Amino acid sequence: MSYDSFVIQFLNGLAGASSLFMVAAGLSLIFGVTRIINFAHGSLYMLGMYIAVACAGKIGFWWAVPVAALAVAAVGALVEMLLLRRIYAAPELLQLLATFALVLVAKDYALWQWGSEDILGPRAPGLAGAVAIGKAAFPEYDLFLIGFGPLMLLALWLVLTRTRWGTLVRAATQDREMAAALGVNQKWLFTGVFALGAFLAGLGGALQIPREPATLLIDLSVVSDAFVVVVVGGLGSIGGAFVAALLIAQIKSFCIGLGFSQVTLVAEFIVMALVLVLRPWGLLGRVPAQARGPWTAERPLVPPSRPALAALGAVAATLLALPLVSGGYTLVLLTEILLFALFAVSLHFIMGPAGLHSFGHAAYFGLGAYAAGIFLLREKLPMELALALAPLVAGLGALVFGWFCVRLSGIYLAMLTLAFAQIAWSVVFQWDALTGGSNGIVGVWPAPWLASKTAYYLLTLVVCAAAIAFLWRALYSPFGYALRAARDSPLRADAIGMDTRRLQWAGFALAGLFAGIAGALYAFSKGSISPETMAVTRSVDGLVMVLLGGIQTLTGPLWGAALFTWLQDTVARNVDYWRAVIGAVILFLVLAFPQGVTGFVGERLRARDA
Amino acid sequence: MLEARGLVAGYGRAQILFDVALEIRAGEVVALLGRNGAGKSTTLKALMGLLPLRAGEVRFGAERIDRLPAYRIARLGLGYVPEDRRIFTDLTVIENLEVGRQPPRAGAPAWTPARLYELFPNLARMQTRLGGRMSGGEQQMLTIARTLMGNPAALLLDEPSEGLAPVIVEQMARTIRDLKREGLAILLSEQNVHFADAVADRAYLIEQGHIRGAGALAEVRERYQSL
Structure with a gap:
C-alpha cells in the first residue's frame, strides 16, 4: 500500500466516523x-x-x-x-x-x-x-x-x-x-x-x-453499527462514542481499501472482543450504577401443575391426531408454528430463567439451518445425519459467542448478542462460495420418507415436543435452579461456590444448540435457506414471541410463538404493508398488556382465585 | 403545614405503612423516631410522592399532594433529603446545587450558593470538586444544601446523623437549628435519640409501620427506649 492510498483510506475512515x-x-x-x-x-x-x-x-x-x-x-x-x-x-x-x-x-x-x-x-x-x-x-x-x-x-x-x-x-x-x-x-x-x-x-x-x-436496508445495519460503537466506547460516554466511532470506521475503511472487504466484520469482531475482554464496560465507560427504582423480584417459575400438564398432553395428542382430519396448508403452518415454538422456548430458556437477554438468538437458528443445508448439499451427507449434526454447529457457535457474552450483563450483553448475530448474518451474506451469499441455498429437501407434508409435520412435532420437554425438564434440575440463582443473586451464588459464569455459558450454548434444532427443521421444511433466516428481524421475532407470551411464565413462549406465527402468516398473505400492521399490533399489545398476554391472563386468574 | 392521614404504602406485596398519621406545623422541628425497618424512610418517601400511596391523604399548606408526582411536590416547596445522600457523583458541587435550584418562593427563605456557603463553609472550598470525590460528611452537607436550593418551606430529612463522625453530627445539629431559625418546618427521621433530643420540639414514634406514640420528646423517648 502506497503512502498516498494509506492517507486516503485514513481520511475515508475519519469521514465515515462522523455520521457513525x-x-x-x-x-x-x-x-x-x-x-x-x-x-x-x-x-x-x-x-x-x-x-x-x-x-x-x-x-x-x-x-x-x-x-x-x-x-x-x-x-x-x-x-x-x-x-x-x-x-x-x-x-x-x-x-x-x-x-x-x-x-x-x-x-x-x-x-x-x-x-x-x-x-x-x-x-x-x-x-x-x-x-x-x-x-x-x-x-x-x-x-x-x-x-x-x-x-x-x-x-x-x-x-x-x-x-x-x-x-x-x-x-x-x-x-x-x-x-x-x-x-x-x-x-x-x-x-x-x-x-x-x-x-x-x-x-x-x-x-x-x-x-x-x-x-x-440501512436502518438495522446502522443501529447494529451504533450498538458496536456504543459497546466499544462505553454506554453513556459521548467521548467514548467518538473514539469508538473513529476506531470502527478506520477498521472498515482499511479493510475495504486493502481489498479485504470480506474480513471487515471479522476485524470489527476481533476489536470489539478485545475491548470487551480488557475493558468490559467499554473504552471510556464505567461500571454501570445500579439502576434506582422500585425493586422488583422475578416471579418464581412454578412447575406446571397436574391439570396444566394434562392440558399440554391433550394439546400434543390433538396435534398428533390432526393429520387424520386436516392436511395441506394447515399442516405447513403448524409445522412452522412448532419449530418457532422450539425457537421461542430456547430463547426463553436463556432470557427468562438464565436472565441473559439475547437480542441475537436468530444467529443460532440460522447456523443450524445453514449447517443443515451445507451438510446435505456440499458434504453430501444423508438428510437424517445432516439434521442431527447441524444443531451441533449452532451449539458450537453459541459456545464461541457465549464465551464473550456471559462476561457482560444487562444492556451490554443484549447489544453484544445483537452485534454477534449481525456479524454472523454478514458472514453468511458475503461468503458466496459456501452459503450462496444473498441467493442462499436451494434444494434442501428432506429424505423421501419424510417428503410428504404429513410425515414432516409429524417429525417436527415429535422432535420439537421432545426438545421442549427436555428444556423444561432442565429448568427444574439442579442446573436450572443454579441458573436462576445466578440470575437473582449472582454474588450469593458465587459465595456458595457456584461458577456463575460457566453456568451461564453452558446455558447459553444449550439454548443455541436447541435453536439450531429449530433452524435445521426450518431449512428442510422450506427447502431453501436465505440470509433472512438469521437476520436481526428473526431475532426480534423470537423476542416478540417470548414477550407476547410473558417472560415469567413457562408455557408463554408456546402461545406467543403460535399467535405471532399465525398473525404474521395471515397478515403477510393479505396485506401489502404487513410490517406496519405487525408493528401496530405489537404496539397495541405492549400498551395494553405490559406484562405479556399469558402474564395478563395469569394475573386475571390469580386475581379471581384470591 | 404538612399533614398526613391514613397513609398505607409498601413495596410489591409487602405492606410497610399501616394507617400512618402525622402533622408538622410551621416553624417546628419534629422527629420521627423508630428502629431500623420501622418504616421511617418509607414514610418520608411516601410523603414526597416517591412511593405510590395505596391509601391516605397528604396536605401541604392548602394543597392535596398525595396524588402528585414528586417533582410537583418539590416545586410546591417540600424539600427532601434522602438518607443515602444520593449526590450526583459525576457533577461538581456547584452543578449539584444547580440541579436543585428553583425560583424563590414567598414565605420561605431564599437560598443562593453564596448563602449556602456561609451555612456550610466546607462546600465553599470545593465548588468545582466532583460529588464522588467528597467525604461522607461533606456529601451530607451537600445533599442538604442541594435541597435548600429549591427554597423549600418545609424539609423532610431522612436520618441526617447516620454514619457521620461525632463532630460532624454536632455540626449537623447546629445546622438544623439554624434552619429552624430561618423559619423552615422540618420532619426528620432518626434512630439516634440524643440527636433528636438536641434538635426536635416533639416527636412521633413509629414501630412496624404503625405510629405508636406522639408528644413531647421526653415521653416518646421513654417509650422508644422501652421497646
Missing part, C-alpha cells in the same frame, strides 16, 4: 436518561436520509440537511410523548419491543412514501469537487465531514456541561428519582433528550446522502 458518531451519541444519550435502548435509532437515521433526499430537490442540499434533522427531531419528540411516556414503568424488554415495532412501521412508511428502489442523493453544492492528495483525489465533501464530527462533539459537550438543561440531563442520567425529588420535571427532560438524540440520528443520515444512496 452522531448516531451512536444519540443512542447513548437517550439510553442514559430514559434507560430505553432505542432500536428505532437506525430508522430515524434512515428517515433523515430520505427526507434530505426528498427535500434537496426543492430547497437545495444545504437547507435539506437541517430541515431533515429537525423533522426527525420532531418525529422523535412525538414518539416519546405518544408512546414511550406510557411505558417507562414497563419492563425494559417490552420497551425495546415497542421501539422495534417502530422500526417496522418506519420501514413501511418509507416504502410507501419513497418506494423500494434506492435513491441517489445530490452532490453537496460548493463541495462537489475533489482535492489532490499526492496522486490521489479525495472528495471535498468528505473533508467537510471530517471536520464536522469533532464540531458536533464539541457542541454536545458544551450543551451538556455549560447549560442548565445539560446539567439536569447528566443528573437524571445518574439518578432520575433524586432529580425528580429536587423538582426536575422528567417528562420534558425525556422528551428533549429524545428529540436531541433523534436530531443527531437524522443529521447523521442527512449528511450521508452525498456519499451513499438512501435505502430501506
Whole structure:
C-alpha cells in the first residue's frame, strides 16, 4: 500500500466516523436518561436520509440537511410523548419491543412514501469537487465531514456541561428519582433528550446522502453499527462514542481499501472482543450504577401443575391426531408454528430463567439451518445425519459467542448478542462460495420418507415436543435452579461456590444448540435457506414471541410463538404493508398488556382465585 | 403545614405503612423516631410522592399532594433529603446545587450558593470538586444544601446523623437549628435519640409501620427506649 492510498483510506475512515458518531451519541444519550435502548435509532437515521433526499430537490442540499434533522427531531419528540411516556414503568424488554415495532412501521412508511428502489442523493453544492492528495483525489465533501464530527462533539459537550438543561440531563442520567425529588420535571427532560438524540440520528443520515444512496436496508445495519460503537466506547460516554466511532470506521475503511472487504466484520469482531475482554464496560465507560427504582423480584417459575400438564398432553395428542382430519396448508403452518415454538422456548430458556437477554438468538437458528443445508448439499451427507449434526454447529457457535457474552450483563450483553448475530448474518451474506451469499441455498429437501407434508409435520412435532420437554425438564434440575440463582443473586451464588459464569455459558450454548434444532427443521421444511433466516428481524421475532407470551411464565413462549406465527402468516398473505400492521399490533399489545398476554391472563386468574 | 392521614404504602406485596398519621406545623422541628425497618424512610418517601400511596391523604399548606408526582411536590416547596445522600457523583458541587435550584418562593427563605456557603463553609472550598470525590460528611452537607436550593418551606430529612463522625453530627445539629431559625418546618427521621433530643420540639414514634406514640420528646423517648 502506497503512502498516498494509506492517507486516503485514513481520511475515508475519519469521514465515515462522523455520521457513525452522531448516531451512536444519540443512542447513548437517550439510553442514559430514559434507560430505553432505542432500536428505532437506525430508522430515524434512515428517515433523515430520505427526507434530505426528498427535500434537496426543492430547497437545495444545504437547507435539506437541517430541515431533515429537525423533522426527525420532531418525529422523535412525538414518539416519546405518544408512546414511550406510557411505558417507562414497563419492563425494559417490552420497551425495546415497542421501539422495534417502530422500526417496522418506519420501514413501511418509507416504502410507501419513497418506494423500494434506492435513491441517489445530490452532490453537496460548493463541495462537489475533489482535492489532490499526492496522486490521489479525495472528495471535498468528505473533508467537510471530517471536520464536522469533532464540531458536533464539541457542541454536545458544551450543551451538556455549560447549560442548565445539560446539567439536569447528566443528573437524571445518574439518578432520575433524586432529580425528580429536587423538582426536575422528567417528562420534558425525556422528551428533549429524545428529540436531541433523534436530531443527531437524522443529521447523521442527512449528511450521508452525498456519499451513499438512501435505502430501506440501512436502518438495522446502522443501529447494529451504533450498538458496536456504543459497546466499544462505553454506554453513556459521548467521548467514548467518538473514539469508538473513529476506531470502527478506520477498521472498515482499511479493510475495504486493502481489498479485504470480506474480513471487515471479522476485524470489527476481533476489536470489539478485545475491548470487551480488557475493558468490559467499554473504552471510556464505567461500571454501570445500579439502576434506582422500585425493586422488583422475578416471579418464581412454578412447575406446571397436574391439570396444566394434562392440558399440554391433550394439546400434543390433538396435534398428533390432526393429520387424520386436516392436511395441506394447515399442516405447513403448524409445522412452522412448532419449530418457532422450539425457537421461542430456547430463547426463553436463556432470557427468562438464565436472565441473559439475547437480542441475537436468530444467529443460532440460522447456523443450524445453514449447517443443515451445507451438510446435505456440499458434504453430501444423508438428510437424517445432516439434521442431527447441524444443531451441533449452532451449539458450537453459541459456545464461541457465549464465551464473550456471559462476561457482560444487562444492556451490554443484549447489544453484544445483537452485534454477534449481525456479524454472523454478514458472514453468511458475503461468503458466496459456501452459503450462496444473498441467493442462499436451494434444494434442501428432506429424505423421501419424510417428503410428504404429513410425515414432516409429524417429525417436527415429535422432535420439537421432545426438545421442549427436555428444556423444561432442565429448568427444574439442579442446573436450572443454579441458573436462576445466578440470575437473582449472582454474588450469593458465587459465595456458595457456584461458577456463575460457566453456568451461564453452558446455558447459553444449550439454548443455541436447541435453536439450531429449530433452524435445521426450518431449512428442510422450506427447502431453501436465505440470509433472512438469521437476520436481526428473526431475532426480534423470537423476542416478540417470548414477550407476547410473558417472560415469567413457562408455557408463554408456546402461545406467543403460535399467535405471532399465525398473525404474521395471515397478515403477510393479505396485506401489502404487513410490517406496519405487525408493528401496530405489537404496539397495541405492549400498551395494553405490559406484562405479556399469558402474564395478563395469569394475573386475571390469580386475581379471581384470591 | 404538612399533614398526613391514613397513609398505607409498601413495596410489591409487602405492606410497610399501616394507617400512618402525622402533622408538622410551621416553624417546628419534629422527629420521627423508630428502629431500623420501622418504616421511617418509607414514610418520608411516601410523603414526597416517591412511593405510590395505596391509601391516605397528604396536605401541604392548602394543597392535596398525595396524588402528585414528586417533582410537583418539590416545586410546591417540600424539600427532601434522602438518607443515602444520593449526590450526583459525576457533577461538581456547584452543578449539584444547580440541579436543585428553583425560583424563590414567598414565605420561605431564599437560598443562593453564596448563602449556602456561609451555612456550610466546607462546600465553599470545593465548588468545582466532583460529588464522588467528597467525604461522607461533606456529601451530607451537600445533599442538604442541594435541597435548600429549591427554597423549600418545609424539609423532610431522612436520618441526617447516620454514619457521620461525632463532630460532624454536632455540626449537623447546629445546622438544623439554624434552619429552624430561618423559619423552615422540618420532619426528620432518626434512630439516634440524643440527636433528636438536641434538635426536635416533639416527636412521633413509629414501630412496624404503625405510629405508636406522639408528644413531647421526653415521653416518646421513654417509650422508644422501652421497646
